[in-house]
Amino acid sequence: MRYLPLTDEDRALMLHRVGVREIDELFADVPVDKRLRELPDLPRRKTEFEVERLLSSMAGRNLPAGSAPFFVGCGAYKHHIPASVDHLIQRSEFLTSYTPYQPEIAQGTLQYLFEFQTQVARLTGMDVANASMYDGSTAAAEAVLMAHRLTRRGRAVLSGNLHPHYRATIETVSALSDHAVVLFAPKPDGREDILASIDKDTSCVVVQTPDVFGHLHDLKPIAEKAHAVGALLVAVVTEAVSFGAVASPGEMDADIVAAEGQSIGNALSFGGPYVGLLATRQKFVRQMPGRLAGETLDAEGRRSFVLTLSTREQHIRREKATSNICTNSGLCALAFTIHMTLLGETGLRRLARVNHANAVKLAGALAAIRGVQVVNETFFNEFAIRVPGRADSIIERLAEKGVLAGVPYSRLDPNAGLDDFIIVASTEVNTGDDRATYVRALQEVLR
Numbered sequence: 001m002r003y004l005p006l007t008d009e010d011r012a013l014m015l016h017r018v019g020v021r022e023i024d025e026l027f028a029d030v031p032v033d034k035r036l037r038e039l040p041d042l043p044r045r046k047t048e049f050e051v052e053r054l055l056s057s058m059a060g061r062n063l064p065a066g067s068a069p070f071f072v073g074c075g076a077y078k079h080h081i082p083a084s085v086d087h088l089i090q091r092s093e094f095l096t097s098y099t100p101y102q103p104e105i106a107q108g109t110l111q112y113l114f115e116f117q118t119q120v121a122r123l124t125g126m127d128v129a130n131a132s133m134y135d136g137s138t139a140a141a142e143a144v145l146m147a148h149r150l151t152r153r154g155r156a157v158l159s160g161n162l163h164p165h166y167r168a169t170i171e172t173v174s175a176l177s178d179h180a181v182v183l184f185a186p187k188p189d190g191r192e193d194i195l196a197s198i199d200k201d202t203s204c205v206v207v208q209t210p211d212v213f214g215h216l217h218d219l220k221p222i223a224e225k226a227h228a229v230g231a232l233l234v235a236v237v238t239e240a241v242s243f244g245a246v247a248s249p250g251e252m253d254a255d256i257v258a259a260e261g262q263s264i265g266n267a268l269s270f271g272g273p274y275v276g277l278l279a280t281r282q283k284f285v286r287q288m289p290g291r292l293a294g295e296t297l298d299a300e301g302r303r304s305f306v307l308t309l310s311t312r313e314q315h316i317r318r319e320k321a322t323s324n325i326c327t328n329s330g331l332c333a334l335a336f337t338i339h340m341t342l343l344g345e346t347g348l349r350r351l352a353r354v355n356h357a358n359a360v361k362l363a364g365a366l367a368a369i370r371g372v373q374v375v376n377e378t379f380f381n382e383f384a385i386r387v388p389g390r391a392d393s394i395i396e397r398l399a400e401k402g403v404l405a406g407v408p409y410s411r412l413d414p415n416a417g418l419d420d421f422i423i424v425a426s427t428e429v430n431t432g433d434d435r436a437t438y439v440r441a442l443q444e445v446l447r
Contacts, residue, residue, distance in 0.1 A: 011023075029176075063399055063402070063404060065078050068402045068403060069402070069403050069404065069430070069434035069437050070429070070430070070434075071403075071404060071405050071424050071425055071426055071430065071438060072404050072405075072407055072425060073239070073381075073382045073406070073407065073425025074163065074212065074238075074382075074407045074412065074423050074425070075136065075163055075165065075166075075238040075260055075262075076262060076271065076274075077239060077241070077262065077263045077268075077381075077425055077427055078268055078429055079241065079264075079351075079428065079429065080428060080429055081266070081267055081335075082342055084338070084342065085265050085335050085338045085339050085342070086335075088334075088338050089331055089334050089335050089338065093108060094108070094109075094112075094331070094334055095331070107304060107305055109330065110293045110305035110306065110307070111293075111305050112334050112337050113131040113132075113293040113305075113330070114293040114294065115341075116129075116131065116336060116337045117129045117130065117131060117293060119336075119337060119340045120261075120279055121279055123240070123243040123248065123277075124237075124243070124248055124249055124250055124257040124259065124277070124279040125249060125251045126248075126249070126254075126257055126279035126280055126281065127279075127280070127281050127285075128280060128281075128285050128288070128292070129277065129278065129279035129280075130278050130279075130288050130289065130290040130291060131290060131291050131292060131293050131333070132261075132275050132276060132278075132290070132329050132330070132333040132336075133275075133276030133278055133289070133290055133329065134273075134274075135260060135262075135275065135276045135329070136166065136237075136238055136258060136259055136260025136261075136262075136276050136277070137163070137168075137169040137260075137276075138169060138276055139258040139259065139260075139277060139278045140162075140166045140169065140170055140206065140234070140236050140258040141166075141169045141170045141172075141173040142258070142289045142290075142323055143204075143206075143234045143256045143257075143258040143278060144156045144170050144173070144174065144179075144203075144204060144206065144234060145173065145179075145289070145322075145323075146256060146280070146288060146289060146322065147203045147204035147231075147232045147234060147255070147256060148177075148179060148203045148204075150203075150232065150284055150287050151203040151204070151230060151231060153201060153203035153231075154177075154178070154180055154203060155179070155181075155182065155201050155202050155203055156170065156174065156179065156180070156202075156203055156204050156205075157182045157194065157197050157198060157204070157205045157206065158170060158182065158183050158184065159184055159192065159194055159205075159206060159207045159208060159211065160183070160184030160185045160186040160187050160192050161186055161190065161208060161211035161213055161215065162206055162208045162211070162212065163212045163238055163412070164186075164212070164412040164413040165412065166208070166238075167183065182202075184197075185416070186212070186213075186409075186413065187213075188213050188375050188384055188386070188409075188418060188421055190211065190213060190215030190217070190375075190376070190377070190378075194207070194222060195221065195222065195225045198225050198229060198231055199229055200229050200230065202226070202231040203231060203232065204226070204232040204233065204234050204255075204256075205222055205226050205231060205232075205233055205234065206234045206236060207219060207222055207233070207234070207235060207236065208235075208236040208237070208238065209236075209237065209246070210237075210239060210242055210246070210379060210380045210382060212238075212409075212412070212423065213375065213383070213384040213409075213421075213423060214376050214380065214382040214383040214384055214423065215376055215377075215379065216378040216379065216380065218252065219233060219235055219249065219252035219254055220252050220253055223252060223253035223254060223255075224253070226255075227253070232256060233254045233255050233256075234254070234257075234258060235252070235257045235258070236257075236258050237249065237259040237277075238259070238260045239260075239263055239381065239382065240260065240264050240277070241263045241264065241351060241352055241355055241380075241381070241427075242352065242380045242381070243352075244348035244349045244350075244351060245349065245352035245353065245356055245380060246380060250279075255281060255284065256278070256279070256280045256284070257277070257278070257279045257280070258276070258278055259276070259277040259278075260274055260275075260276065260277070261275040261276070261277045261332070261333075262274040262275065262332075264339050264340055264343075265332070265335035265336040265337070265338060265339030265340065266332050266335050266336065273329055273332055274332060275329040275332035275333050275335075275336055278290065285309065286311075287322055288309070288311070289311060289322045289323030290311065290322075290323055291309060291310040291311065292307070292308045292309035292310075293305055293306070293308065294306055294307070294308030294309075311323060352380075355380065355381035355426070356380055356381055358381065358426045358427065358428065358430050358435075359379060359381040359383060359426040361426075361432075361435060362424065362426045362430070362435050362438070363376070363379070363383050363424075365435055365436075365438075365439045366385055366424070366438075366439065367385075368439075369439065369443055369446065370446070371387065371446055372385055372386070372387055372442070373385060375421075381426055381427055382423060382424065382425040382426075384409070384421050384422065384423050385406075385422050385424060386420055386421055387420055387421075387422060388420070388446065389420065389446075390408075390410075390419050391408035391410060391419060391420055391421055391422045392408040392410055392411060392419070394408075394422070394442075394445055394446075395407075395408050395422065397445045398438075398441050401441040401445070402441075403437060403438050403441045403442075405422065405438060405441070406423055406424040406425070407422065407423045408421070408422055408423075409421040409422070
């Protein structure tokens with residue numbers, strides 16, 4: 001018998017109290033075309049073992065990342081994660097002290113958050129980093145809101161080569177807060193003139209490097225123009241391993257850095273959970289969202305750790321909060337910190353060099369295929385190719401041949417009219433045999 005604790009009269013009273021006539025009005029912020037008009041075509045009931053069997057059968061139709069040559073990227077990258085990372089994060093002293101609501105009894109958690117912040121600040125070239133966020137896209141949206149507060153303006157200019165999912169997240173947050181967003185069209189060749197749109201009404205310019213097509217950008221000219229009119233530069237990075245080879249956003253005069261930390265310590269995990277990185281200049285720290293772990297001495301003179309800055313709703317009054325982030329992806333941040341500690345600076349630089357070298361080899365091999373064009377002049381471990389025909393169809397046919405060959409740009413942005421572009425990533429896990437298999441399969445598909 002189904003457990004239905006509320007009667008129709010109960011529901012009617014609840015709707016009356018909140019001031020709506022029907023339940024659908026509670027979902028007014030969900031676009032109409034995204035709502036289900038009828039129940040999904042699913043069985044109304046099945047036993048537990050029947051559900052397990054059905055879902056296992058559905059999962060068996062997938063081609064897992066670990067069972068095939070894998071060249072997918074676009075913000076989620078397959079890297080080797082040492083077994084020691086997973087072993088350490090599952091130790092009970094880490095796993096059970098997830099969020100320190102009582103920080104004085106969670107010194108270990110506060111210490112690794114402090115170490116995490118130090119690592120992120122050094123990687124990004126910034127003065128200070130917070131104790132992590134949900135993921136890269138929400139970190140980017142929080143960075144835009146932070147820029148609005150700092151400049152007292154409400155207009156963000158977004159590069160066309162910002163990852164479409166990051167762009168959509170910023171648009172969603174901006175729409176709910178009545179802020180304006182200026183969008184540029186995507187440029188697969190990496191050439192866009194964003195400077196002309198930066199004016200005295202601009203709060204921030206959001207630019208990704210390497211961008212969604214893999215192009216590297218010198219952010220200094222953009223930072224110079226933004227600063228000349230009192231605006232801020234928000235740099236977005238989706239591939240954290242690139243910090244080991246590419247000039248940091250701080251070196252290029254960025255004001256705020258929003259990044260995805262999944263590449264370090266965190267497996268693909270079917271899309272999450274991931275860990276958002278956010279760093280900024282010291283002078284902006286009071287408007288930084290989330291929280292900040294700091295180092296001090298206790299009453300007996302011993303080194304200890306505290307929450308130095310807590311600006312989220314759980315700690316202060318809502319109207320004074322700079323964020324409503326209610327978790328800091330603590331376990332993912334710990335995985336990041338452990339892996340980064342194992343690598344060290346030398347290891348990260350070596351890892352970055354291997355990534356770049358593998359991508360260069362793959363780009364050269366694909367460019368030699370008739371009808372395939374590599375559009376990048378610069379890239380780290382990800383680049384875009386133009387293919388004869390629909391990229392999504394080609395990707396599906398390559399998957400049938402056992403190769404996960406990349407991401408069709410049309411899957412990220414269906415309305416951009418860029419149906420013949422594939423974004424390809426090659427990391428340290430790709431071997432010469434993987435590359436040869438990819439090239440051979442693509443040649444067969446294009447015949």
